[in-house]
Amino acid sequence: MTHLRSKRLPGSGPRPGRTLVAVVALAASLVLGALTPAEAAEPEGAPAASGSHGKWSAEPHGFASLDGGTTGGAGGKVVTVTDRAALLKYAAAEEPYVIRVAGSIDVEPFGSDITVTSNKTIIGVGDTGEIVHGELHLNPGTSNVIIRNLTIRDSYVEGDWDGKTTDFDAIQMDSVDHVWIDHNRFTHMGDGLLDVRKDSQYITVSYNQFTQHNKAFGIGWTADVKTQITIDHNWFSGTKQRNPSADNCAYAHLYNNYLSAQVADGDPVWTYGNWSRGKTKMVIENSYYKDVQHPYQADATAELVERGSILRNTTGRHDEWGAAFDPREFYDYRLDPAAAVPALVTRFSGPQRNLGTDTVLNVPADYPTVQAAVDAVPDGNDGTVTIRIAPGTYRAKVFIPATKPNLVLRGTGRDRSDTVIVHDTPAAYGGSTGSATVRIAANDVTARNLTFSNDFDEAAHELNGEQALAMKTTGDRIVFEDTAFLGNQDTLMTDSPKLDVISRVYLRDSYIEGDVDFIYGRATTVIEHSVIKALSRGSTTNNGYITAASTWKDNPYGFLITKSKVVSDAPAATFHLGRPWHPGGEPNAIAQVLFRDTELPAAIKSSPWTDMSGFSWKDARFTEYRTYGPGAAVTADRPQLPAADAATRTVADYLAGQDGWAPHTDRR
Structure with missing residues (x-):
């Protein structure tokens, strides 16, 4: 239960320099189905709150909650x-x-x-x-x-x-x-x-x-x-x-x-x-x-x-x-x-080990934009900072620099579509990186219950550089849960700071759509329990490519798409699973992609891998394992992961690294 003012006390009035913005925003978020302050502040795994305000509520209750509240x-x-x-x-x-x-x-x-x-x-x-x-x-x-x-x-x-x-x-x-x-x-x-x-x-x-x-x-x-x-x-x-x-x-x-x-x-x-x-x-x-x-x-x-x-x-x-x-x-x-x-x-009562370790910043109640909340986080941040984003459409770019780790971006709506971060910049106006609506360079960043979009309209422009990223990551230990990525070409780029540095990204219960190379980069990336939509470009022969990995040659783990579903509105046999990307002709970028236990639509070509920029797909590390659905097949043009190797190509294997990272076991 949330404590909003129900009665003005005699002689009360607005405080100098304060407004009712926080109260109005909180009331709006409740109407739109956001979590209550107590629910939002409750530490993960903590016992249920007792009393209407909760043991760890981020919002005051009682008299301190009245007349504009205490923030x-x-x-x-x-x-x-x-x-x-x-x-x-x-x-x-x-x-x-x-x-x-x-x-x-x-x-x-x-x-x-x-x-x-x-x-x-x-x-x-x-x-x-x-x-x-x-x-x-x-x-x-x-x-x-x-x-x-x-x-x-x-x-x-x-x-x-x-x-x-x-x-x-x-x-x-x-x-x-x-x-x-x-x-x-x-x-x-x-x-x-x-x-x-x-x-x-x-x-x-x-x-x-x-x-x-x-x-x-x-x-x-x-x-x-x-x-x-x-x-x-x-x-x-x-x-x-x-x-x-x-x-x-x-x-x-x-x-x-x-x-x-x-x-x-x-x-x-x-x-x-x-x-x-x-x-x-x-x-x-x-x-x-x-x-x-x-x-x-x-x-x-x-x-x-x-x-x-x-x-x-x-x-x-x-x-x-x-x-x-x-x-x-x-x-x-x-x-x-x-x-x-x-x-x-x-x-x-008294100090609690679960308090103070997760600082909660609210957008727009406390900070007008997501970037303003990110900017409020100290460089070298050593404690979790959760940025709670109220339902709405935020048309702005967001950059999380490498100096601001340990962030959580969390939409507070009922559905990820309630909270959208969107911009419309193409690569022609700032390069591929500059086009990204959101860039995450920091380590240990999590995003939940959000939609990231680049809504640049390709059809309305004739440009040399139509790539338009919704998201680019270069940090390590990045988690996307219940998120959506909307775009066309180059929707989601999971990368690392340089070729021989391994960054890891984990997506689950998410949605990704695009047409050309719309999941790409060199980060070790696991996509689990998610939906990937291959969008039609209106062609009867080639509508695009789902992946364009550029995995470092000494990294055995590139992209794993597992227990997911690929859907498409493209005609049958017009979409590729992927092609090998060698940025700048880099010979040591040897793509590794595995589609495992994933449903494929009829839109997938019978020979689903193809060459790119003079590099043969056959020199890449492309495999399938137990794919199914109308777009699945076992042919000479579709390398299959040997059953003996399947035990070492699991989600845990891809993500563990040197530190044993296991976000897939953390069910929030």
Whole structure:
């Protein structure tokens, strides 16, 4: 379920410099059938999300989702920081950033602040991102900040249990708006762990751990009644008070929190769980209290509604009075059963190894074009970056340079035809490479649920150079899954940086169409469980060539087309399976192509291999194995792979290389 605004709070309005583009784009993507944010962000292989927002949702829920939402550094560049200087620089920058914290960062001087300005996401990479001996500080007026998946620890000064001499919080914010604090671990700090101060608004605090501390989480320090805050799925353990304390909150919604192992020092008043103070309206739902004194209490001027919680070995105040408010008037949510809260929260709160390792960039919600999102990825990128592309037609070229590996391009529509990247450049206007709609020079790039097209109209032009690529790859370990490639001549080129360098490309569940040499190049390329359409050019004798491989002579693995289907609208016996391409007359380019366990149409010629540029097809490495259908035959002009060799011409053999790459075993 996605949390879109359902009610505007009194006095709310657009924030300076922010628009509702992200919300509108998200709503549009949902209408068009995109995955919900929770589904899109859920790590592959992770357990199903619990609660409406999901354990690893990329989108905030609760109050932080209202009034335009909280997007953090979306739209800005992605950077990885490993030291204090870099964290200081990017956190305080004027422009938006997604800041990935890798490893432990020691803040000096002890207890000093890291100022965080508007439009920032700060996220730990995996479960090892730490900020030690310092505080993240949001000054008045700061807006749109996400802080996730960090451990912030150890600014406690020995002997200062009450925090009277230091103010070394883990996170402190004053009069801010739209902040999401999620999946962090706060422990052993000076004064408070989390202080949401003054007139801060549209705040969500979810799936955090508060441990080993006196004053855990305070809200207020103001006579105004403005703050709206959602607090869910947090674990308070080994803390004494402020779990949280909410003073003069307009609306405080607490649900599915776990309070346990409270500090037991005999203090009859200032050891407590949740406190609704001043004029706060607080709603507590389906939480779990174990060994807690004063689990929930309210001032006479405040209101507190509690329902569905479980209490085990609790003492003291259990206050409930007033009507408070109905959270569902503001946003949707789903409660986990209170009995499930201890197991759920202890497992999934705090930093997670699955978070921060896949940075999600959204087009066009966060970045106006696919290229803008690619440009936001840092050179030398060492963590997965997923570029989620909303349904639509994007008429533009895209280039992923070799310096930006580990990318995933993912269409979010129901079908690959919903999201199309298209251009219309022929080779006559920039060479074969320059014609490509999309070029991938980086390693470890995956594309899913997308269509790539070059819609140059050959019939409308008379040019010397009608090649028009939809896709060209030179990187290694490239995967295309549920993708389509549309064009005529030279639709899909899978290549490598130079002749004697082997790059590998794997396509499955995909569609490729064209007429002349429309699958070509020297990369080791496997096409599995896919449809290849050989388009008619209107000839009664020769309509084209499916493949034009240029495999390096010392590479035994060129093109493998397996468990696929070739279809055609061309007349019978007018299409070739392929011809040998020797770029620039290169004699060491010895094509290798195997059609295996693949259906062939009547359009395939009885002698399906042919010469090219003076090079005989008989000197190439062309074979078939168990092809079938009206276009299949066994003749002297159709070399067959010997059965004894079939065991070493499998998908695994083609792709393994030196590193054992096996994308065919990874079913997404």
